[in-house]
Amino acid sequence: MKKTGSQIIVECLKKEGVETLFNYPGGAILPLFDELVSTPFRQILVRHEQAAVHAADGYARASGKVGVVVVTSGPGATNTVTGIATAYMDSIPIVILTGQIPTHLIGNDAFQEADIVGITRPCTKHNYLVKEIKDLSRIMKEAFYIARTGRPGPVLIDLPKDILVDSAEYKYPEKVTIRGYRPTLEGHPGQIQRATHLILKSKRPLFYVGGGIISSNASKELFHLAEKLGIPVTMTLMGLGGFPGDHPLSLGMLGMHGTYCANMGVMESDLLIAVGARFDDRVTGKLESFAPQAKVIHIDIDPTSISKNVKVDLPIVGDCKHILSKISSLLEKEETLSFKEGVHKWHRQIENWKAIYDMNYQQEQIIKPQYVIEKIDELTGGEAILTTEVGQNQMWAAQYYKYRRPRTFLTSGGLGTMGYGFPAALGAQVAFPNRLVIGISGDGSFQMNSQELATAVQYRLPIKVAILNNGYLGMVRQWQEFFYGKRYASSSLEGVSPDFVKLAEAYGAVGLRATKPEEVVPVLKKAFSIPEPVVIDFVIDPEENVYPMVPAGEPLNQMRLV
Amino acid sequence: MRHVITLLVENEFGVLARIASLFSGRGFNIECLSVAQTLDPTVSTMTIVTHGDDQIIEQVLKQLNKLIPVIKVVDLIDKDFVEREMVLVKVSATEKTREEILRIADIFRGKVIDVGSKTYTIEATGDEKKIDALLALLKPLGIKELVRTGRVAISRGSKAMTELS
Numbered sequence: 252m253k254k255t256g257s258q259i260i261v262e263c264l265k266k267e268g269v270e271t272l273f274n275y276p277g278g279a280i281l282p283l284f285d286e287l288v289s290t291p292f293r294q295i296l297v298r299h300e301q302a303a304v305h306a307a308d309g310y311a312r313a314s315g316k317v318g319v320v321v322v323t324s325g326p327g328a329t330n331t332v333t334g335i336a337t338a339y340m341d342s343i344p345i346v347i348l349t350g351q352i353p354t355h356l357i358g359n360d361a362f363q364e365a366d367i368v369g370i371t372r373p374c375t376k377h378n379y380l381v382k383e384i385k386d387l388s389r390i391m392k393e394a395f396y397i398a399r400t401g402r403p404g405p406v407l408i409d410l411p412k413d414i415l416v417d418s419a420e421y422k423y424p425e426k427v428t429i430r431g432y433r434p435t436l437e438g439h440p441g442q443i444q445r446a447t448h449l450i451l452k453s454k455r456p457l458f459y460v461g462g463g464i465i466s467s468n469a470s471k472e473l474f475h476l477a478e479k480l481g482i483p484v485t486m487t488l489m490g491l492g493g494f495p496g497d498h499p500l501s502l503g504m505l506g507m508h509g510t511y512c513a514n515m516g517v518m519e520s521d522l523l524i525a526v527g528a529r530f531d532d533r534v535t536g537k538l539e540s541f542a543p544q545a546k547v548i549h550i551d552i553d554p555t556s557i558s559k560n561v562k563v564d565l566p567i568v569g570d571c572k573h574i575l576s577k578i579s580s581l582l583e584k585e586e587t588l589s590f591k592e593g594v595h596k597w598h599r600q601i602e603n604w605k606a607i608y609d610m611n612y613q614q615e616q617i618i619k620p621q622y623v624i625e626k627i628d629e630l631t632g633g634e635a636i637l638t639t640e641v642g643q644n645q646m647w648a649a650q651y652y653k654y655r656r657p658r659t660f661l662t663s664g665g666l667g668t669m670g671y672g673f674p675a676a677l678g679a680q681v682a683f684p685n686r687l688v689i690g691i692s693g694d695g696s697f698q699m700n701s702q703e704l705a706t707a708v709q710y711r712l713p714i715k716v717a718i719l720n721n722g723y724l725g726m727v728r729q730w731q732e733f734f735y736g737k738r739y740a741s742s743s744l745e746g747v748s749p750d751f752v753k754l755a756e757a758y759g760a761v762g763l764r765a766t767k768p769e770e771v772v773p774v775l776k777k778a779f780s781i782p783e784p785v786v787i788d789f790v791i792d793p794e795e796n797v798y799p800m801v802p803a804g805e806p807l808n809q810m811r812l813v
Numbered sequence: 814m815r816h817v818i819t820l821l822v823e824n825e826f827g828v829l830a831r832i833a834s835l836f837s838g839r840g841f842n843i844e845c846l847s848v849a850q851t852l853d854p855t856v857s858t859m860t861i862v863t864h865g866d867d868q869i870i871e872q873v874l875k876q877l878n879k880l881i882p883v884i885k886v887v888d889l890i891d892k893d894f895v896e897r898e899m900v901l902v903k904v905s906a907t908e909k910t911r912e913e914i915l916r917i918a919d920i921f922r923g924k925v926i927d928v929g930s931k932t933y934t935i936e937a938t939g940d941e942k943k944i945d946a947l948l949a950l951l952k953p954l955g956i957k958e959l960v961r962t963g964r965v966a967i968s969r970g971s972k973a974m975t976e977l978s
Binding site (some may be wrong): 368369372373376377380382397429430431432553554555558559562 | 822823826827830831834835838868871872875876878879880881882883884
């Protein structure tokens with residue numbers, strides 16, 4: 252049957268089970284929008300294309316589905332770049348459809364022309380320019396397949412206007428065959444066997460798990476194996492929620508702002524089992540002294556992650572979920588029991604570290620940001636979905652909220668994108684209209700995408716934004732305090748930010764403020780009871796720092812604790 | 814260490830750009846690169862000569878494999894292989910040097926492919942060392958211009974690239 256390019260795209264989106272699109276229209280993409288009018292897709296019109304991608308990203312992280320973005324050519328497309336790079340660094344499946352000027356004009360510097368395929372080549376998993384309409388349905392199918400399989404990631408499709416308008420015979424390709432793309436899912440059986448032996452021989456084993464646990468939905472398998480053997484678990488920022496943060500075996504986050512016991516655990520461990528993690532510099536600190544006593548097993552679906560930074564003793568390429576359950580199935584009951592007894596000493600050592608230094612702060616006359624996060628944890632029982640911006644707010648949210656379940660902590664880990672959290676919260680709320688979604692924010696970060704208040708109000712997305720307002724670009728200020736002689740160059744926002752309560756009200760949202768510690772809980776309770784978007788301005792201690800801190804490039808046991 | 818990597822890639826626009834931007838974006842170096850279609854018009858073969866320690870080369874190979882349009886990657890340094898490149902060189906030819914140039918070309922089994930009143934253009938093929946040696950001899954006589962193709966390489970023995978591991 253003959254269909255226009257726009258109709259073919261709509262058909263393909265339906266076939267992929269897409270329900271929601273994050274949109275911003277413009278000239279080159281208008282034929283597709285015209286077709287979208289009469290479709291059942293939920294369409295969220297954002298106020299800036301960057302936010303469309305962050306929202307689709309938040310939707311994807313919270314739900315596990317592929318997020319979809321539709322924008323126009325030129326500036327519409329280039330505005331998506333930060334969002335795409337964010338998703339790429341954190342391996343988030345999204346498909347971005349960009350309009351493009353008609354094929355015969357490409358290369359002419361036409362109005363709203365940008366070589367978005369060239370621009371996004373290094374920050375997409377793959378991208379396409381559709382040159383002939385006969386390729387369109389195949390490309391659509393491939394794009395979704397590539398985005399969600401293997402190590403997931405963003406895929407962009409550039410759609411020249413004439414392709415959207417022209418007609419062609421439409422036949423949905425039922426199968427994908429890409430000869431250069433065949434992700435390894437099942438780990439090598441010999442390697443899995445060897446890993447099992449290494450684990451059973453270890454005395455001080457430690458799981459070091461990253462975002463791969465979440466993207467492969469392997470939390471259950473990890474939980475099962477960790478409990479079965481009594482192996483403690485530390486998580487990267489991306490891995491939080493992959494193992495329950497309130498479980499006795501959880502050491503919390505490791506790395507630059509990791510817990511004392513997690514970092515000491517890495518230094519003293521004799522077997523590090525890295526699962527879906529990539530030995531990022533914010534995790535390892537000084538590479539040469541990372542896990543100095545440990546043999547390293549590395550399980551990852553992406554071969555390029557293995558032995559990139561740290562030499563690995565036993566690599567296993569494949570899907571974490573499959574490999575962890577395979578290891579579990581290889582364990583015999585008796586050896587499991589005797590192993591579990593053997594690691595008791597290791598548990599005591601970890602308890603000691605927890606006793607020496609646990610996350611703490613002093614609540615004084617002024618609101619401490621950690622207190623706000625702790626109270627959010629208490630009031631929600633860890634059941635909310637939290638998003639963060641980047642900087643101090645992100646680290647406090649990582650340290651003081653105990654994520655019980657996967658896909659409840661959405662944060663830009665790899666790229667570290669300020670302005671991510673608020674639109675990502677919108678996306679998560681779209682995916683889960685009945686869940687409590689809280690955007691932890693800073694007074695700096697919030698202003699990077701505050702225009703999305705209009706989107707939140709338009710679609711009545713009842714998200715709660717908690718601004719930890721210290722009047723500074725807090726993490727910048729902290730680095731300047733520690734490493735630049737307290738010269739606060741361009742990091743103070745004191746007295747020059749908008750009144751966030753009035754700002755919220757101007758958009759038609761609810762604005763609340765807390766300036767004293769005793770107001771924190773009542774304000775949170777009130778916010779949670781309002782079924783509308785709420786912005787809460789928490790006026791916090793301006794010079795509170797994030798501790799512990801391992802200065803960049805130092806070994807993990809060189810932690811500043813106060 | 815020097816490595817000669819040969820690739821099979823989808824013969825579609827943008828593939829070369831993907832590979833080039835992978836090298837530049839990750840700070841890998843390309844000494845030379847050549848690319849052309851194979852018998853199967855949907856597939857091209859690429860030969861890349863690069864340098865790096867074992868860890869870097871391991872990353873190069875893995876990152877190349879990760880690109881969607883890359884079908885196969887083989888590091889020929891682990892294998893027995895032959896490599897060749899071609900050079901076209903325009904040499905100043907005076908009455909005094911004409912004979913000398915022809916003799917040198919002959920020794921290297923080069924061919925004169927263009928003659929002018931003041932120049933000879935010589936074509937020669939060989940491995941890198943041979944081409945370098947030829948150029949070293951011609952240089953004192955006055956090289957006006959030269960173009961080299963970059964290496965192409967193929968494994969020895971009966972196995973095709975698709976059969977190599």
